[in-house]
Amino acid sequence: MPEDLAAESAEFGGAERDESKALDAVMAERHRLLSLAFRMMGTLADAEDVVQETYVRWYRLEPEKREEITAPAAWLIRVASRISLDLLGSARARRETYVGQWLPEPVPADLFADTAGTPPNSSHLATDPLERVTLDDSVSMALLTVLESMTPAERVTFVLHDVFGVSFDEIAGVVGRSAAATRQLATSARRHVRRGRRAQVSPRQHDEVVRAFRDATVGGGIEDLLRVLAPDVELRVDGGGFVNAAPRVVRGSDRVARWFMGVMRKQPALRLERRDTADGLGYIVQNEGRRYGMVTFGVGGECVTNVWLMLNPMKLTNWSLD
Template sequence: MSEDRPVESSEFGGAEHDESRALDSVMAERRRLLSLAFRMMGTLADAEDVVQETYVRWYRLEPEERNEIAAPAAWLMRVASRISLDLLGSARARRETYVGQWLPEPVPADLFADTAKAPLNSSHLAADPLERVTLDDAVSMALLTVLEAMTPAERVAFVLHDVFGVPFDEIAGVVGRSAAATRQLATSARRRVRRGRRAQVSSHQHNEVVRAFRDATVGGDIEDLLRVLAPGVELRVDGGGFVNAAPQVIRGSDHVARWFMGVMRKQPTLRLEQRDTADGLGYILRNEGRRYGMITFDVSDKGITNVWLMLNPMKLTNWSLDY
């Protein structure tokens, strides 16, 4: 029979405490993972699915397997990237049957603030700043639409390296290519992004032009509206089958201006309330006290070149009517 003795505090619950602390550190990565997955997938719902599956795979590991993982945060990021890569193909197939035009989800400017500015491997970032696209518009509609045109492997390579600073030899394991081939994927992706960033204007100029758009639209002055629209402006509207929307891209300043004037005539109670978006100033649309849509813009030195109008209520959940 063993002697009774006081139980030392370090013995009682020590393993449980360590496990709880490990769990906290893993769960602390959730926002970064969501930021990563959103850039990969383009919608918060799909990003949530990626993050959930990533954690499912973590908890399916045996305790011994988890203990062998030296950097859980890096492991979680690699797994989330692989899941995203697998899902991107099926996501594209689903979008082929989408009702009307499909757009990425617009999000507030600060939704993922500081999630990509401290990369896991900052020492691996290229010394030349031109090797990395600036992070200030990493979740803008302008960038997300360019990401949609990339192959899944290009997208994964670009997001992991240029946004999160993951070295190419690690990304190679995710995309199933050599490090050299992975570097070429990122280079090709970066070239696409740079083409989309030509003739950018300052945030001040962007906001001035966008305010002029609102004033002309609300005021019903088509001539003023035409002055702020680039000749080749394109309007895309995503209703998701929930709201009647333009089924095709509307091109040309005259067609876009007349479309907006028609909307304002049909819905005289529509209000445009400014919001800070990752693209700069944008507007939430309020109609008779309810959230109706979100509009964001791409502006060049020629005026507004792209207008993205989100009417799908499933992609408006992060936009509040309170401001």
């Protein structure tokens, strides 16, 4: 083989290897992007759509444009955030016509473990710890329901800054605001979080209260259940139009207790099997050996303060009976 041809072949092979490495690096960000998009959108199906569209935009770039991007991971996060911002408006419109109550999707405790924090090639995590909300449970139902009360811009800003550590200067380019206005969005979002959260309890206390709820529901009486429910407890049920469910929020310990006792009386084959959720101990609901639903809990003090019951089969795909 002539020397020039051999050199050309070696150069081509090197370029091909470099391109393969670059592709591997970009694809390695997929789980992290899914984690980001889930926090933005609240369901895995919507998050998958965001991630897919993000990669479509990456591959549509001219090779020269891709080579100019020095931090592909940061580029992917910015683009996924812009797509999420655009989709959140239409998602809200869809939820106005949703059959019954809409809830975010409950997910296993470890589904997005170790995906938050400072993105690669980013040096702008807030230095003042008071500027950040502690988010050990940043995919919990407790927080995701609070995120639903935010405007799309607040939600995107909160997730990017307080969960993923992106600077306000970069977020400003995503939401189309100044850095100062973006800081205000974050402040407003944190107010939502603080208003929506009760005093935190330890994981151990949370699980003890939840076990007491299960024991009272399955083998106890209404008085036993009333003792474990906060007076102002709220029950939300998402059936998605697939399953008969409470069309509105059930409020108050007496109403919630009677609702659960009524369900157990009408469907004696129901079984509760423990699962570790992002909120702590929860239960998958079985009906005659089939997956029927997933129930997760908010706990304050020694009582259940919130019950989230997911019956929509489209939001139960991450839960199996095994």
